[in-house]
Each structure stands twice: as structure tokens, then as C-alpha cells.
Amino acid sequence: MSDAERIDEPIKGYCLCGAVKLTLTGAHKEIDVCHCEMCARWGGSMYAGIESDGFTVEGEEAVSVYQSSEWAERAFCSKCGSNLWYHLKPTGGRTFLAGLFDLPKGLPIKHQIFIDEKPDWYDLVQESPMKTSAEIIAEAEAAGMTFD
Numbered sequence: 001m002s003d004a005e006r007i008d009e010p011i012k013g014y015c016l017c018g019a020v021k022l023t024l025t026g027a028h029k030e031i032d033v034c035h036c037e038m039c040a041r042w043g044g045s046m047y048a049g050i051e052s053d054g055f056t057v058e059g060e061e062a063v064s065v066y067q068s069s070e071w072a073e074r075a076f077c078s079k080c081g082s083n084l085w086y087h088l089k090p091t092g093g094r095t096f097l098a099g100l101f102d103l104p105k106g107l108p109i110k111h112q113i114f115i116d117e118k119p120d121w122y123d124l125v126q127e128s129p130m131k132t133s134a135e136i137i138a139e140a141e142a143a144g145m146t147f148d
Contacts, residue, residue, distance in 0.1 A: 004028040004110070006053070013100035015082035019062040022084070022096060026053030030110040032095050034086075035118035036133070042074055043083050045122065046112075049095025050103070071145065090145050 007027040014021045028051045039047035057063065064078040065087075075084040085096045109128035112118075116132040131139075137147060 004030050004051070007104065011101050011103065013096070013102075015062075015077040015080055015084065015100065017077065017080035017082070019059045019079045020077045020082070020084060021058040022100060023056045023058075024050070024052035024096060024101070025055070027101075028052065028110075029104075030108050031098050032110050033112045033124065033128070034114055035112060036114035037117050038068060039086075039114075040117075040119070042068070043097075046118070046124075047083075047086065047095075048098040049086060050098045050101065050107075051093065051095050055094070055096065071147070 005028070007024075007029055010023050010025045011027050012021065012023050030050075032047075032049045032051065034047040034049070036047075062077050062079050063075050063084065065073050065075045068074050071089050073087040073089060075087065076082060077084060082100070083097045084100070085094045087094045109124065109126050111129040111131060112124065113131045113136050114133050115130040116134075140147070
């Protein structure tokens with residue numbers, strides 16, 4: 001479990017059309033940012049996600065899941081196309097698209113990953129730890145994951 005502070009109250013979010021509603025409990029007070037090419041193709045740019053200790057989904061019949069690799073799935077609303085979450089299958093961890101929620105102001109960026117795949121046409125102003133593809137893969141392999 002992360003050492004991140006938690007948001008005290010459950011936070012609610014929803015997709016663009018409202019068919020899928022999410023409630024996060026124990027949401028972390030930090031945002032994960034991924035610049036990998038797959039996230040860019042999925043959402044048009046970087047992926048900004050928020051982790052939580054628990055979640056519930058209303059409108060599951062509108063959730064579609066795409067297995068984007070052997071180790072990950074990405075969910076979206078089948079009615080409006082809104083991205084919902086990224087699921088890392090080996091750990092069971094999920095991050096939820098931060099933009100779906102009315103989050104408190106001032107949340108820091110936990111880290112920016114796959115920074116070496118970030119296009120040069122944007123930069124984030126907030127300073128945060130940055131990790132390259134090689135660093136992220138090495139951390140995952142050290143944790144016992146394999147990538148073929």
C-alpha cells in the first residue's frame with residue numbers, strides 16, 4: 001500500500017454521458033502521470049490518474065475493457081467513449097482518469113513516468129520526479145514482473 005495521504009471523503013466521478021459513475025474511497029492525494037506512447041494513443045496525450053484503496057462502479061453494463069497488453073487493461077464507456085481506468089493485471093492495481101472527478105485543489109504529481117516518450121510539444125509546470133522507460137521497466141522487473 002502506498003504511503004500517500006488519503007482524501008478523507010469518498011469522491012464521485014462520471015463519464016461524459018453519465019452512464020458510468022465511479023466512487024473512490026481512500027483516494028490518494030497525488031496524481032500519477034504517464035507519457036508512454038500507448039497512453040498517448042489511448043487519450044490523445046498524457047494519462048493523469050488517481051489511485052484509491054477501493055472503488056465502486058454504477059453502470060457496469062456500459063463499461064468496455066480493452067486488453068492493451070499481456071499485463072494491462074484499459075476501460076472506457078461504451079456509450080460516450082470516455083476513458084475510465086488503467087488496470088495493471090499482475091498487481092491488481094488501478095488508476096482512474098483524474099479528469100472524471102472533482103478533486104481537491106493543490107494535489108501534487110506523484111511522478112511522471114515514461115518521460116523519454118513524452119512529445120516535445122507540451123510540458124507540465126509542476127516539478128515532480130521523472131522516470132524513463134528503462135527505469136520503470138527495471139522497477140517492474142525487480143518487483144517480479146516480466147515483459148516479453
